[in-house]
Amino acid sequence: MTFRERRTVASFISTLLIFGIFYFFLLRRYHGESMQLAEELRFWAVATLIFIGIMVILKIISYIIFTILHAIATREYEEIDTDELEKLIELKATRNAYMVFLAGFILSLVTLIIGMPVMVMFSSLIGAFTLAAMSADISQLYYYRKGI
C-alpha cells in the first residue's frame, strides 16, 4: 500500500470516528420532546454548523498526525506533492462527493415533505455530509488502485 492509499484509509477512518463520536454526544444533549419547534430548529442548526467546523478542523489535525506517525514508522518522509495525476483523482473524488451530498440533501428535504421530525431532516443532512466525505476517500482509493 502506497503512502497516498494509507493516507486515504486514515482519512476514511477519521471521518467515521468523528461522525460517530459527535453524533453520540449530540444525541445525549438532545431532548426533542421538551423543545419548541423554533428551539429545536436552532439546536439542530447550531449542531450542524459545529459539526462542519469540527469535521474540517479534526480532519486537518488527523492528516498532520498521520503524516508524522507515517514518517516515524517508515523512517521516510513523503513529500506531499500534488502532481497532475493527484489533481485529476482529487477532482473526480470531489465530483463523486458532491453527487452523494446532493442526493443526501434532496433526501433530507423529502423527509420534511413527508412529515418526518426535524431531527430526521438534520440527521440526514449531517449524514449526507459524512457520507460525501467518505465517498471522496473511497473514490480516491479506487482511482489509486484501478487507475484513471
Added chain:
Amino acid sequence: MGKTHVTNTIRTLRFLNGEMTQKKLAEKVGVTRQTIVAIENEKYSPSLELAFRIARVFDKPLEEVFTYEPNQNSSEDN
C-alpha cells in the same frame, strides 16, 4: 478505468539508462513516484507535456516511448 490504450517502454528505457529508479525519473520530470508507477503499469495516460518531459529524459522521440494501441473492435479503425 483500468488499462489505457497508451502503452510505453519506460521500464525498458529506465533499465537501459543504468537502472534509473522510478524515484529518480519522477524527480527529473517533476511528478511523484506513484505517478510514474501508474504510467508504467498503464493505469494512467500522462498529459502531453509530461509525456514529452519523460521522452526528453531518455533522449528519445515521443513515439519511441509511448504508443497508442486502440482496441481492435474500436470504431476509430473503420
